[in-house]
Amino acid sequence: MARQIPQNVRMYNLFPRLVGRMENWSIHFDRIKEMGFEWIYINPFHYPGFSGSLYAPKDYYDFNPMFINPNSLVPPVRQMENMIEEAHKRGLKVVMDLVINHTAKDHPFVRIHPEWYKRDEKGEVKSPGAWDNGHWVEWGDLAEIDNENSPDRENLWKYWEDLVLYYTDKGFDGFRADAAYQVPSELWKRLIEVAHTKREDVVFFAESLGCTPQQTLTLAESGFDYIFNSSKWWNYRDPWLFEQYNQTRVICPSISFPESHDTMRLAMEMKNHLPAIKQRIQFTAFFSSGWMIPVGMEYGFRKKTDVVFTTPHDWEPVNYDLTSFITQINRIRQKYSLFGEETENIIISHDNMHNVLVMLKVSSDKKTKALVILNQDTFNMQKVNLGHLGQYFGPSLVSLEDLSPENPQSYVPGENYEYLLNPGEVRIIHWRA
Template structure:
């Protein structure tokens, strides 16, 4: 990946993207509700995603996972429904690390070829491919049929009489069967799910009694950390699980993908990543690793010692921008937010939506996608680090369906067969012309497209320096620091002044630019110059000096990006 490109990741839940059924039934089967396929990502669809400004696509849920759909006709063992969440199943309950999910294939027996074709198509359309790697846990009935010859299956050589052994791939509860406060009986088949001895559950439950709120459909992988007797870490010799997981990473890297998004990376010891990632990068130097890490105290560890390229900025920027958008926090919080990660800023991945979070337009977040435009401008333009959006976000998808296993919670389901209304209407039977979108949805998409493309056409955003202006704009009458936020981005002879308004009313602001900004960014004082506002394309005569506030009108819940040329 060139260092000059700002990564714009388009996350898409693969199974839902091409799903067209208007009359989906809650808890419906594959036969009733249908399912999108990898082939739905046609060159036309991919060109449209690229036009939005995306440089990378994260195809979520590609690897074979537990499901209630019966694929035994293809030699794939049936999963017991008691340990599968939803009819379609969770993509984070992997049942074969070496296989592609059969739901996603037009021809199930050709699913790997269809995946390889998808990678190729995405590259032809000028984007890079990110896929999930789920290292912490697997489906209860994990069994790899697709593993290469000579590869031992997870748990194949385990001594299940031992609760913990550094040589085991799983943790066991010897002498006990899985009980759980989960109904393990399937009335349809009349068969109960049996697991003896019970294995520890994915969210670090080391007993035989998971409940409905646990990740009861998964089992925890053992990376040599003794949670049972608390004898610490057993990393020498290298645990067997480490070798197996490194081989899985190398297998998928060998398929030509460009990056891994590593699920719950902080539940796996940092030492494993520090050992595995450099080995993968030795063979595939350009591959990127993105970690889902929620503990800020661990950030630097996972970057410096774990060798991750990027980490989710969830508990920092996401939570802060969400709170400001919803009116619970002051815009002054943005400053302390970036300050806390200033030394690792280039490694933070920004987003306002993903498959775990509630949709902006849902009743649980902003109730209206346009209310988050100032947050979007800040998130996308504040630094050179990556930005991610979730499919449908650009149309204001509300995520307010009650799909089945996933209730009406403001999220788009990851457990059910379903159709995402805005995506279905945008695709318009594979034409991707948006003819079925309404005026508001088209307007929002246009805004996203404009802003996300600026991230790479403007070098001040993709490569430039950042300067926060809030310290000289507090407590005055020209700007309300709780509702407005302003900063500069500069590259070469160009500077951008970015000002956003989180308020529900339009305002006139005067932004002070201190002498220190002119010195630090080595900018000339310009008593009179032309500023081009990049979102509207309008020019205006302005003064860009430390002596006089930069005045502008800001629309409600929006912002402006002024571009000023600093001379030849």
């Protein structure tokens, strides 16, 4: 029997530097559950290197002092297990970050296993980096692992195997693979297979932003269950998003997000302009099969999270409260299976395309469809005229339903659909054969 991949992933990123000690994380779990999320993704909690960055692990089996209670009689590992148990009591599944492309530069392995690392032309341990506006930015606190060509590759890979098995055994339900496409696919295949020998339901999510379709295919063939897509950055006009999505959706389901721990906060980016904020939230929520938001987005937090400097003191007063709005979005996603699968997404031509996006979502069996009608103009009302909706759905319109998260219409005029959209407004019209 084929392994079942979970559908309709609704994920909440609990950024640990913002929420402090693990014993306090469960304070947030009820709110997360009530908003309709089922998965919690937690950034690295391991003991960090000299920079203090979450993504510079110095000891994968020890904990960042920020996240444990040193005065507790409960051992740190048990504090983590208690946190996972509290999540499971509420029906929440917990995903941890898996950082195996690099370690902290002061990790003991640099001394004990120097052959596990890449070297530069001078023979020094190599630091990874990235291009930023044409400039190479090196992350000097990190040491790049040579997972592909290390002369001691078998022992290195065995170390990663043991790490995955250890945290699977501790109760984690999934892993988010950091910089997944920079790690050999053969290693991912091995780690995923090993995890599934312990627990078949463990889910693997690949950080895949910036991947080519071929790299995405390679990740999917390695056994990853989900990738992340780039819908957050789409301008509602250029064709690149749909070109990417239509290439990858047949390979691997994907997760959208309106903001992440790596991006500017939506409230800051949109200057607190709620029509623009809600518009972007809804577009990402109804674009692909998975959806994720980070902690604080529901309250309009404005300060970008930082993997080195964020502390619980950065928790902000409520700017605005979108918990009910997000809850309604997740109710729709949960109730209507169309929004939990990778659909064919088609841009519909109409006479006000410059201002209004109309996207038709079609299920794989063609039996359910939805129109996502989005006012790109977040300051002015815009009119949309789609005529007879039968041209998109089929001759029978008796099943038409307005699922819009805000102010849904009790009746959908399918014979001649005209609507005056408020600034940034999104309408969702659902049809079932």
